[in-house]
Amino acid sequence: YLDKQFLQYATMFSFKATFFATLLTGAAASNPKLVSYEPQTNVADHTAGISLDQAAIDSLVGFDNEGSFADAERVYREGGNSKSYAEIYLASGLPTAVKKGTEISGKTTDGTSVTGKAIQDYPQNSLIIGFQYPTGDQYENHVACKVGGLPASLQVLDGCLDDTGANQEIIVSGGVGTLAYDTLVNKNGRTIAGFSTSADTRMRPGDDLGEPYFDFFEPYLQYYGTFDFGDEIASAGFNGDDTNLDKGNVKLTGYDFRARGEVAKKASAYINTGLYVIREIYDALHDCSEECGVDQCNDDAVHALDEAVGFYVGSEYVTDPDGQGNLFYGLAEKRALNFATGVNGIAGQSMVNNKIMQEFNAMKSKLNAGQCDESESNAREIIRLMQIPLIQGTIRYAQILSTTIDPLEKSMAEGAVFAAGILPKVNACNEDTATTIYEHMRLTPSKASKADFDAVKRAFESVYDCLEVSCADIGGMIDPATGDTYIDGAEPCGRVTAMGVSNDSGAGTFSLSIGVAAIAGLAALFM
Secondary structure: OHHHHHHHHHHHHHHHHHHHHHHHHOOOOOOOOEOOEOOOOOOHHHHHHHHHHHHHHHHHHHHOOHHHHHHHHHHHHHOOOOOEEEEEEEOOOOOOOEOOOOEEEEEEOOOOEEEEEEOOOEOOOOOEEEEEOOOOOOOOOOOOOEOOOOOHHHOEOOOOEOOOOOOOEEEEOOOOEEEEEEEEEEEEOOOHHHHHHOHHHHOOHHHOOOOOOOHHHHHHHHHHOOOOHHHHHHHHHHHOOEOOOOOOOOEOOOOOHHHHHHHHHHHHHHHHHHHHHHHHHHHHHHHHHHHOOOOOOOOHHHHHHHHHHHHHHOHHHHHOHHHOOOOHHHHHHHHHHHHOOEEEEOEEEEHHHHHHHHHHHHHHHHHHOOOHHHHHHHHHHHHHHHHHHHHHHHHHHHHHHHHOOOOOHHHHHHHHHHHHHHHHHHHHHOHHHHHHHHHHHOOOOOOOOOOOHHHHHHHHHHOHHHHOOOHHHHOOOEOOOOOOEEOOOOOOOOOOOHHHEOOOOOOOEEOOOOOHHHHHHHHHHOO
């Protein structure tokens, strides 16, 4: 296992060198597609940055030691790949105020010129200025300075401003002039932890503390009792301790590294980043309603939607489609194979992703036309569909835990973190139902699973109408031993005939042919 993880880590290191070499050769066409969605604005830094941070976290928690978990948490909190900037400590204060976006140029250690911009407003006499590094529009070469919280082996320094003393000065446009600096620290302004720790402002219209939270966020606040619940859950994984939430606590004290790693990486990708996808969708609606005039709209609304799609799909899928990606898009693909909810059963794209990409494209068209109110239906449908993989994940691990004599701590943790992602929505429908699911899926100090698959499945089915999902949406669990029948007792509820699956005979067999590659892929997901 460690050898496998080392190879994954070494591959990431090799990718670093290729990454910068590609940058030097120049970019290809602008704004490459994210599956079937073509961004209208440049969101490569968002898409690739967060996906690469998640990849680093996923790899580091695989090393099963406290040092690697500390490294993983550092990437989680400090980033390394998204919104890279240098915090520059000037030799003397700014002679005049500098506005956000003001062009700034400097040199790398080898004397290469690099031009960026001020990351925010700075007052006259400030001894600090932030230089945001330039970004490209390709996912594999979006930025040439990557430091933040990355381990040294994953850092890219070639495009960073000089910090050796050879070229330590910058030129600030707008008449500010040439300024010497004493030192700098390379940081990142966008992190996976920040998606949760900044939620008190970011989950409100216009980031205004005077505004109420977005309505989609209210069930999570009511259930967990704090806006940064995602960070608490991820932190419990990184540190092997317990959350302190009003409900739904995840208690990892005494659990092994693999259990902790599953909570850390899944909370990062599916709770923190997953909810931030929805935040960007709501931001697009807000920007549309606030900034679209009678005759035209600016790009802000579509840019927010482009960011949402980037955070949903991630660059790991774009650069390696066979790997499915490491963000929410990849989760939906994996669960579709387990539950036969692809466009052709277990073959082809997941129905969830197929529909969500359609909704993203339809919403972009409406935003461009200034149809703000009409865009809300697309947003609501995306949010509805994003519940499905979380429900499937919880049900899947309830089945695994209830039928395994001595289940792995890793499996218990996976079930608990999938439940954590959907329990607030269940609780908003019925508190007793949420309690039932939690009690069966929670991590216990004794490390003894309390999962009862039938009870968990029935509990979810009792709130499907409230959650606006159907038996066909969720599907049934496919037996990995056969590849073409349902696990006994895990068939879809009702009489499901959608998505290429027929349950009319009671035998739970597929009504489609499945290729050898598809069966092999399914079997791999059950290993």
